[in-house]
Amino acid sequence: MSIHPAWLPPCAFLAGRRVLVxxxxxxxxxxxxxxxxxxxxxxxxADLTFTAGPAGDAFTLTGDRVAADGxxxxxxxxxxLARGGAAGRHEPSFERRMIDHWDNVDVHPVMGQVERGxxxxxxxxxxGVLRGDLGRVRDYARLLAAAGINAVTINNVNVHAAEARLLTDRRDEVVTLAREFRHxxxxxxxxxxxxxxVILGDLPTADPLDPHVRQWWATIANxxxxxxxxxGGFLVKADSEGQPGPFTYGRSHAEGANMLAAALAPHGGVVHWRAFVYNHRQDWRDRTTDRARAAYDHFAPLDGLFADNVIVQVKHGPIDFQTREPLSPVLTAMPSTRLAVELQVTQEYTGQQKHVCYLAPxxxxxxxxxxxxxxxxxNVGDDRYWTGHPLAQANLYAAGRLAWNPDPTAVLDExxxxxxPEAPSELRTVLHRIMDRSWLTYEKYTAPLGIGFMVRPGHHYGPDVxxxxxxxxxxYHFADRDGVGVDRTSATGTAFAAQYPHSRYESTATCPDELLLFFHHVPYTHVLHSGSxxxxxxxxxxxxxxxxxxSMLAAWQEASSLVDPDLHARVASRLDEQLRSATEWRDxxxxxxxxKSGIPDTHGRRIH
Amino acid sequence: MSIHPAWLPPCAFLAGRRVLVxxxxxxxxxxxxxxxxxxxxxxxxADLTFTAGPAGDAFTLTGDRVAADGxxxxxxxxxxLARGGAAGRHEPSFERRMIDHWDNVDVHPVMGQVERGxxxxxxxxxxGVLRGDLGRVRDYARLLAAAGINAVTINNVNVHAAEARLLTDRRDEVVTLAREFRHxxxxxxxxxxxxxxVILGDLPTADPLDPHVRQWWATIANxxxxxxxxxGGFLVKADSEGQPGPFTYGRSHAEGANMLAAALAPHGGVVHWRAFVYNHRQDWRDRTTDRARAAYDHFAPLDGLFADNVIVQVKHGPIDFQTREPLSPVLTAMPSTRLAVELQVTQEYTGQQKHVCYLAPxxxxxxxxxxxxxxxxxNVGDDRYWTGHPLAQANLYAAGRLAWNPDPTAVLDExxxxxxPEAPSELRTVLHRIMDRSWLTYEKYTAPLGIGFMVRPGHHYGPDVxxxxxxxxxxYHFADRDGVGVDRTSATGTAFAAQYPHSRYESTATCPDELLLFFHHVPYTHVLHSGSxxxxxxxxxxxxxxxxxxSMLAAWQEASSLVDPDLHARVASRLDEQLRSATEWRDxxxxxxxxKSGIPDTHGRRIH
Incomplete structure (x- = not known):
């Protein structure tokens, strides 16, 4: 299968242009x-000059000059310039903009090669080996740069045996990939x-306070x-879903992270330490345990205890990349800790690149x-369109560019x-009609009012309430014949709502409709702010x-003469699957x- | 791991005995x-003489003689004699008593090596190759003979690429295994x-009426x-769950089976042709299709059309080896066809050899x-106890012996x-307490009133209503807030009940409680014959x-000094899992x- 970037041709505006770098x-x-x-x-x-200062990612555009801070x-x-950007200063609101790959060296028998890929x-x-031809990696680095990305983690946070060795005897593969990205x-x-x-070093322990362990990591980092x-540094999923961590040795996550940070500090490296820690062997009968609380309960007490070059990496919501979640309270609860917010471009719970779901909003x-x-x-793989669904490219792009341009519609335009680049305005119109509100559409047929996880276990595609x-x-959703939703209030529930600095989620009177069932268990007859x-x-x-x-399908039909036929066919076949799947979700x-409720649809539409 | 038959030591009664064969x-x-x-x-x-006539599996025991028909x-x-059997004539009620292996040559990535093993x-x-040491196969053949088995199918009915070649260039493996069993x-x-x-013969078709196809099979059979x-012959799963079959060529199952039968007829071989044909891509919204009807609808009209050496092989129930099903109506609907009933010794839906479930009743x-x-x-594999759960051996034994002795309790004694052989009567008492009613116990916590398939999809272990x-x-079970069950009556349902020669299942008045929800959708408040x-x-x-x-667990504790400690520990750990799983099912x-119902338990026990 040929490489087909399908997004970033050469920068046509440069043709014939006189340039000084x-x-x-x-x-x-x-x-x-x-x-x-x-x-x-x-x-x-030249009539266009590029200059660079010593450091920083921002730059200033004037008519004939790109004056870069670094x-x-x-x-x-x-x-x-390629996307016709405006004159003036361009500055990212996030200093490090990183893409995490969940790629494995080997193909995992259940998860495949790319976990959730x-x-x-x-x-x-x-x-099982590094590809010989890395031309595609170079192309990919170019795509990421166009999206304003400046960091990448190359392997899965679940680190299996082969991938662990990237630290040691397979280090040359990291060196090689780093060269491509550095370009x-x-x-x-x-x-x-x-x-x-223990795995690689033949040490009897991985205790972060053991001097031999600390020395081992220092040597590795050197x-x-x-x-x-x-x-750049290390990304760590510790004490999570079966991965090893400091808890094994009675140490805290701060002690674990700081040990790695000490090894990297002399070299300017950082540790990204994931806050995705919870009890994944919970008893569904136990109503006192609430997974939503877990990251805060584990990490908020550690605020101020992490080394300067530790970055606690927090999923954007308290659960796990559902279609609709409130903001994780951890993200506002650790003022003395460097934090990273983690988004999921790969559409694990949002249609798996079979459904159009533009996530930038x-x-x-x-x-x-x-x-x-x-x-x-x-969300990238060796698919010829990079992302399976060609329109899912826009999510990868937006994941970087939103740090520079906070307008999802404008980013989609970019x-x-x-x-x-050659497309008529009709194509733009069609794509906006299909994509602008596609996240809300996906939410409508899958995840009402903040309830998530009604998916098929394991692979997470399609409904299974x-x-x-x-x-x-x-x-859990706790649906019974009378009502549905999770009581996370302080008065009668798990008190997760109290992890926020405000009380907005504590009462149905102030909780926004779209999160109602995330925070409250209510009767089916409960009246929303919307009146329904x-x-x-x-x-x-x-x-x-x-x-x-x-409507998306109909709109795409209008685009049949506006794009490459192969690309049109690929999107069309995915839209067919989206319609089939959405119908299945609906029914x-x-x-x-x-x-469960016995309450008929007021419009008398067919419910099977 | 050592071979450990754990069931059939040498026949001690022969020690010092003077024997003429x-x-x-x-x-x-x-x-x-x-x-x-x-x-x-x-x-x-001799004081004990064995004689054999020309044919037949029956034999007559007298004080000093085994006079066998064949x-x-x-x-x-x-x-x-080894089990102290009674004098007199012993005759099987089924001429062919066959064990079907769902073994694959290769390990299937999802199903493992033995499908549902x-x-x-x-x-x-x-x-990927035949084992070098076949001593264990010889031991296994001896076990089967002790259970009165006289035929075996060595490979999975889902025939993958490697296993298909057992017909051709891997035929020597069949020859070798047949020698062990023949002993x-x-x-x-x-x-x-x-x-x-097509797969092996490079023919463009597998059409059963094509002369080249017929010649190809004849040559293979020769x-x-x-x-x-x-x-013995061929076992065929055709047009079922994705397997190829005569439907591809617009031919009937009789035409497909008869073609293979013609190839085998000159050699006395038979074709076992499975009746497990149904639409496995049904729409759950479609209430007119009923999988229970499928085997009858497909096969009953073909009665009389099959060759003499075709045996239509019918699962005992109309669905698929659930804990409780009515007898398949196909088994009484084809008087002019040779039939085989298919039982499932491997406990796919009955506890997967983690639960004690003696299926003979x-x-x-x-x-x-x-x-x-x-x-x-x-249910056999390379486990040291043959069957994972040591007590599951009794199911393999009973699957053969019930053809000779229709009393499940007596077969368990055998x-x-x-x-x-050396065990005290206390052990027998304990085993009877654990095993005699274990199927009914399993039914109680898993499958009420004839409802099946409330298991985790795919692997089929544990509850998922x-x-x-x-x-x-x-x-499907069609549970809603008012009631549960599948309406299979003629008056208002799918009319599956009409496939029986009697009308017992048509009315709740005559339908036995244990099959009520298999045939009827009733309110939760419906009163059973039992009064509940x-x-x-x-x-x-x-x-x-x-x-x-x-109680099973308590009984097994009493047996701790009565059996080999390893065997006791194996059973004890499986009983622990059974209790955990049964509790999960209950809750x-x-x-x-x-x-769903909102109706409380009249005894006020804890429901979560």
């Missing part, structure tokens, strides 16, 4: 390559296994940073409220310009959601709740 | 080996892929029967009503005698079922139906 930094050569590739002319007598800004300025195999590894100003990070000193001068709500690092789990209801995973009842809202949104998918959800 | 059939040597092995003396001046009867008589890997193949009078059969002429003079009800061949799906409710598999309501019956049986498992089922 006035810097001796290696990234200046990257900019010069772009000029040559697009048919521009490198000359001291070398990377020259590249960002280049792509800003829906776009084929890894672009890094194939058949576009992207720093490479590595997911590590907390038990590596070697890594010697081979990779700009090595959801992320905007998150990013407006938090600061620190921005990290996002990749992506269209870069992807379809009770699929997780009696499992150890802590993901809960049960009628469920019926209405499910019927509406399917209708909206039908199963409506039937489930009708069978 | 008065036959020159090869099976006479098998009997002589047993005599030598047990310390008996082969001599013409050679195999000598072996059956030998083991009858819960006892480790295949005893035939390992690492104990067991005939070998082979599962085949209906598309083999070669097989030349290498294996007593080759269920099978007795089936076997009392049918005739023809008896086939049973093996198994104990052969397995624990709605797990199959909205799937394409045709396995449906909802109270659900609560009561689930509480009782767990209590009964607790999920009761909670599910309480949430």
């Amino acid at each position: 006035d810097s001796d930094h290696p990234l200046a050569d990257t900019v010069r390559e772009e000029v040559i590739r697009a048919g521009g002319i490198l000359t001291p007598h 070398p990377r800004g020259m590249i960002y300025g280049l792509f800003e 829906y776009s084929g195999g890894s672009i890094f590894w194939k058949d 576009f100003g992207i720093v490479t990070h590595l997911s590590i296994n907390f038990a590596a000193p 070697s890594l940073c010697e081979d990779i001068s700009d090595f 959801m992320w905007k709500e998150v990013l407006d409220s938090v600061h620190g690092d921005l990290t996002a789990v990749s 992506w269209m310009t870069l992807t379809f 009770d699929g997780y209801e009696y499992t150890p995973w802590g993901t 009842t809960v049960i009628q809202h469920i019926y209405d949104t499910h019927f509406d959601g399917v209708t909206e998918v039908e 199963q959800m409506n039937t489930y709740f009708y069978r | 008065d036959s020159d059939h090869p099976l006479a040597d098998t009997v002589r080996e047993e005599v030598i092995r047990a310390g008996g003396i082969l001599t013409p001046h 050679p195999r009867g000598m072996i059956y008589g030998l083991f009858e 819960y006892s480790g890997g295949s005893i035939f193949w390992k690492d 104990f009078g067991i005939v070998t059969h082979l599962s085949i892929n209906f598309a083999a002429p 070669s097989l029967c030349e290498d294996i003079s007593d080759f 269920m099978w007795k009800e089936v076997l009392d009503s049918v005739h023809g061949d008896l086939t049973a799906v093996s 198994w104990m005698t052969l397995t624990f 709605d797990g199959y409710e909205y799937t394409p598999w045709g396995t 309501t449906v909802i109270q019956h659900i609560y009561d049986t689930h509480f009782d079922g767990v209590t009964e498992v607790e 999920q089922m009761n909670t599910y139906f309480y949430r």
Whole structure:
């Protein structure tokens, strides 16, 4: 299958342009390559000049100049010009903008090669070894740079045996990949296994306070940073879903993270330490335990105890990348800790790149409220369109660009310009009709009023209302014949609502409709702020959601002459599947709740 | 791991016994080996004489003689003596008593090596090749002979690529296995892929009426029967769950089966043709399709059209080996067709050899009503106890012996005698307390009133009440807030009940309680013949079922000094899991139906 970037052709605006790249930094050569590739002319007598200061990613555009704060800004300025960006200063609101890959070296028998990946195999590894031809990785680094990304973690947070060795005897593979990414100003990070000193080092313990363990990590970090001068650091999933961690040794997460941080500190590296810690062997009968509370309960008490180069990485919501969640309270509860917010670009719970679901509007709500690092789990694989669903490219793009431009619609426009530079305005109109509100459409037919996890267990695609209801995973909706929802109030529930600095979620009077069932167990006849009842809202949104998918399909038909036929066919076939799946969601959800509540649809529509 | 038959030591009664085996059939040597092995003396001046007529499996015991109708009867008589059997004539009620293996050559990524196997890997193949040491296969053949089995199918009915080649270039493996089985009078059969002429023969079609296809099968059958003079024949799963079949070519199942039968007829072989044909891509919204009807609808019209050496193989119930089903109506609807009833010894839906579930009482009800061949799906693997759960051995034993002795309790006694010849009567008492009613106990905590398939999809272990409710598999319970059950009556339902020659199932007045919800959708308040309501019956049986498992555990503790410590520990740990699982079943089922019905338990017990 041929490589098909399908989004970022050479920067046509450079054709015939006289360009001076006035810097001796290696990234200046990257900019010069772009000029040559697009048919521009490198000359001291330029009508466009790139300059770079010593540090920083921001840049200023004027009519004939890209004045970058640091070398990377020259590249960002280049792509800003490519999308016809405005003059003035461009500055990211997140200093580190990182893409996390959940790629494995080996193909996992259940999860495949890329965990929660829906776009084929890894672009890094194939058949258990690093790919020989890394041209595609270079192309990918270019895509990420265009999206304003400056860091990448190359392997899965669940670190299996082969991947653990990237630290040691397979380090040359990291070195090689880092070189490709460095070409576009992207720093490479590595997911590590907390038990590596035992697995790889023949030590009897991985206790973070053991001096031999500390020495082992220091030696590893020294070697890594010697081979990779700009090595970014480690990403760690510890004491989570079966992964090893400091709890094994009676140590705190601060002690675990700080030990790794000490090893990296001399080299300027950082530790991204995930806050995704909860009891995944919960008893569904136990109403006192609430998974939503777990990250806060574990981490908020540790505020101020982490080293300066530890970044606690927090999923944007308190549960796990559901279609609708409140903001994780951890993100506002640790003022003395560096934080990163983690988004999920790969559509694990939002349609698995079979459904159109442009996530930027959801992320905007998150990013407006938090600061620190921005990290996002990749949706890329060796699929010819990178992301399985060609329109899912826009999510990868937005995951970076929202740090620079907080307007999801404008970011979508940027992506269209870069992807379809020759396209008529009709195509833009069609894509906006399909994509702008696609997240809300997906929410309508899957996740009413903040209830999540009504998916098929394991693979998480398609409906299964009770699929997780009696499992150890802590993901329940408590639907009975009278009502539905999780009581997380302080008065009568798990008191998760009290983890917020405000009391908005404590009362149905102030809780927004879209999160009502996340925080409250209410009767089906409860009247929403919208004026509808809960049960009628469920019926209405499910019927509406399917209708909206039908409109997407109709809109895409109008685009048949506006895009490449292969691309059109790919999107069309995915939309067909989306319609089938949305219909299945509608019918199963409506039937489930009708069978339970016995309350008919006020419009008399067909419920099976 | 060592081989540990744990059931059939040498026949101690032969020690010092003077025996004459008065036959020159090869099976006479098998009997002589047993005599030598047990310390008996082969001599013409015997006090125990074995004789064999030309044919038939029956035999007559007198004080000093085993007079067998045919050679195999000598072996059956030998083991009858070993279990202290009674004088007189012993005759099987099923002529062919066959064990079907769902073993694969290769390990399937999802299903493992033995499909629906819960006892480790295949005893035939390992690492993709036939095992070098077949001593264990010989031991297994001896076990089967002791259970009165005379035929075996060695490979899975879902025939994958490697296994298809057992017909052709891997035929020597069949030859080798057949030799081991022949040593104990067991005939070998082979599962085949209906598309083999295309897959293996490079033919453009597998159309059963195509002369080249017919010639291809004839040649294959000739070669097989030349290498294996007593080759039994083919087992075929066609047009079922994705397997190829005659429907592809617009031919009937009779045409498909008869084509294979014609190839085998010159050699005396038979075709076992499975009636397990249904639409596994049903729409759950479609209330007119009923999977229970499918086998009858497909096969009853073909009665009289099958060749003499075709045996239509019918699962004992209309759905799929659930804990409680009515007898398949196909078994009484095809008077002009040879039939085999298929039992499932491997406990796919009955506890997967983690739960004690002695199935002979269920099978007795089936076997009392049918005739023809008896086939049973093996529960054996390379586990040291053969069957994972040591007590599950009794199911394998009973699957054969019920053809000779229709009393499940007596058959269990036989198994104990052969397995624990030295055991005191206290052990027998304990085992009877644990096993005699274990099927009914399992039914209590899993499958009330004939409702099945409330299991976790895919692996089928543990509860998930709605797990199959909205799937394409045709396995629904239709529970809503008012009632539960499948209306299969002629008046208002799918009319499956009309496939029976009687009208017993048509009315709740005459339908037995244990099948009520298989045939009727009734309110939770419906009063059973037992006097209880449906909802109270659900609560009561689930509480009782767990209590009964607790009693099993207590009983087994009493046996701790009566059996080998390793065996005791294995059973004890499985009983612990059974109790955990039964508790989970109880709580999920009761909670599910309480949430739906809103009706409290009249005894006020805890429902979560």
